[in-house]
Amino acid sequence: MVKRQWQCGDVMVVNGKAWPYLDVDRGVYRFRLISSSQLNDYRLALSNGEPFWVIGSDGGLLDAPVMVGELDIAPAERYDILIDFSRTEPGTAIDLVNTMQISIAGQANGAMAIRDVMRFVVGESQAPVRTVPHTLRRSATAVPGTPQSVRTATLSVNANTENPTFLGVLGMSLNNMRFDQSDFDMPVQGTTEQWDFVNADATFQVHSMHVHLVQFKVLGRQDFDKVRYLAENPPPLLGTRWTPSADEYTTNSPEPPAPYESGWKDTVRCPPNQITRILVRWPTADELGFDPDAEFTGPDGAAAQGYVWHCHLTDHEDNEMMQRLRVVSAEGAAPSSVTHGAGGHHH
Ligand SMILES: [Cu+2]
Known part of the structure; x- marks a missing residue:
């Protein structure tokens, strides 16, 4: 667990300890990483320049280990990694470091980057596991198929005229909407959709977009001209749905x-000035064993339905960068505002 204290802190905390060290034996170790940082994303590397292996992500094992020199991880992302200390000389100290500059908001305390994350100190003993496996699954991960539709989702930081406090003047929204609006997205169970996360945020912030209920595939990313996009598609006041492709x-x-x-x-991870595209298949009630659109009683006692999708930067999700979502049955589906076909990005 990697975490920084407060929004603009400059202390790296791992499992509750500031800049800790771990004694390791000579062998291969598996670490389960979750970035519980509130704001920053990190680029993790080993100080000795040696590669390591990514074997799993949010939804389980990869098909095979991926050897990397660096690993980008945004808040709430999870990666399982293997580090091989088997050929390291006893007594060697190896640091896990962050080579990413921290976000502009995080630089408010004057720190441009926080390099040190934690330290491994290699001992004399041999660990039981001394090799990295070649494969991790018996069969390759299935791909959800061709999208039937494309939705554009905009990630914005915009003026919030109702809150004149410091930083409160910045409203953070998805699709330029407030959380309690009723015109949120309602994908249909059993369909596959491409979602294009358009980071048109003025603050150059990486957003970390999280969709509840599902595991999805990342299709990729593409740069776009944010200035021209905003000039030709000026966002209306917060509260009006705004999702130009x-x-x-x-x-x-x-x-x-x-x-x-x-x-x-x-x-x-949804970097600034980029479209980040994902492929989602919305599961059916039969596949899940429960109705994902069943009514339940919300914390306020009112009947509610559905799930949420949101940015996982905690002050963003707490500032309305969160939207409701209903995964409706095909029979109950209302005509949707989804953009079909043309202009989409198909693989
Ligand atoms: Cu965000």
Whole structure:
């Protein structure tokens, strides 16, 4: 667990300890990482320049270990990694470091980057596991299929005229909507959709988008011209749905996801000035063994339905960067506002 204290802190905390060290034997170790940082994303590497292996992501094991020199991890993303200390000289100290500059908001305390995460100190003994496996699954992960529709979702930080306090003037929204609006997305059970997360945020913040109920595939990312996009599609006041496609404003070719992002994910890094595309298959009640659209009683005692999708930066999700979502049955589906076909990005 990697965490920084407060929004703009400058102390790296791992499992509750500031800059801890761990004694390791000479062998291969599995670490289960979750970034519980509130704001920053990190690029993790080993100080000795040695590679390590990613073997799992949010939704389980990858098909095979992916050797990396660096691993990007945003708040709430999970990765399982293997580090091989088997050939390391006893007594060697190896640091897990972050090579990513911290976010602009995180630099308010003057820290540009927080390099040190934790330290491994290699001992004399041999650990029981001394090799990295070649495969992790018997069969390759299934792909959800071709999307029947494309939804554009916009990630924005915009002026909140109702809250004049410091930082409160910034409203954070998805699709320019408030959380309690009723015109949220209602995908149909059994359908496959492409969602294009358009990060048009003025603050150059990486958002970490999390969809409840499902595991999805990351299709990739593409740069777009945010200035022209915003000029030609000016967002209305907060509270009016605003989801223009950014496909006409792209400035390079689509980039595939990092190889370690090829497994099942429920949380994805959405860098600024990029479209991050995912492929989601909405499960049916039969597949789940329960009705995902069943009514339940909300904390306020009122009847509610559905799930949420949100940015996992905690002050963003707490500031309305969260939307409701209902996964409706095919029979109960209302005509939707989904953009079909044209302009979409198909693989
Ligand atoms: Cu965010």
